[in-house]
Amino acid sequence: MEEVLAWIGTLPFALAIRRSATLYIFVNAAHILSFGILIGAILPLDLRLIGFFRKVPVAVVGPYLSHAAAVGVALTIVTGFGLFSVNPLEYAENPAFLTKVTLLALGVTNAALLHLTPQWRAAVKGGPISLRVRLSALLSIMVWTGAVVAGRWIGFLLE
Numbered sequence: 001m002e003e004v005l006a007w008i009g010t011l012p013f014a015l016a017i018r019r020s021a022t023l024y025i026f027v028n029a030a031h032i033l034s035f036g037i038l039i040g041a042i043l044p045l046d047l048r049l050i051g052f053f054r055k056v057p058v059a060v061v062g063p064y065l066s067h068a069a070a071v072g073v074a075l076t077i078v079t080g081f082g083l084f085s086v087n088p089l090e091y092a093e094n095p096a097f098l099t100k101v102t103l104l105a106l107g108v109t110n111a112a113l114l115h116l117t118p119q120w121r122a123a124v125k126g127g128p129i130s131l132r133v134r135l136s137a138l139l140s141i142m143v144w145t146g147a148v149v150a151g152r153w154i155g156f157l158l159e
Helices: 002-008 012-019 021-050 058-086 095-115 118-123 131-157
Strands: none
Touching (some): 012 058, 021 058, 021 131, 058 095, 058 118, 095 131
C-alpha cells in the first residue's frame, strides 16, 4: 500500500501542484467550491425531505438538487484527489482525512441506495415522502456535516 501511495505522489499533476503554490491554491479553492456545490444542493433537499419547506414540491427540486449534488461529489473527489496526491503518505495516516473519506463514502452510498428505492421515485413524482426517505435525508445531513467538520480538522492534524 505504501508503494501505491508513494507512486501517487509522483504523478505529473501531483508534482505540478506540489511545485506551484498558485496551482495548489486554485486546486484547493476548486475543492472548496465543489464541496459548496454539494452541500448547497444536498442540504436544502434533505431539509425538504425531512419536512421543512413543505410548499416547495419535491418533484420540482428533487431531481435538480440531487443532480447538482452528484456534480458536486464528482468535482469534490477529483479536486480532493489532486490535493491528496501532494502528500499521500501523510494524508493516509491522518485520522481526520480518513474520517472525511469514510463519511464521503457513506454519504455517496446513502444517496445511491436511496435513489434505487421505489420510495425515492415516488417522492420525486410528487408522491408521499416515506419514513425511509426521511431517515435517509436525516442521515445525509449528519454525514455531510461531519465530512465538512472532518475536512476542516485535517489541517490541524498535519505535522
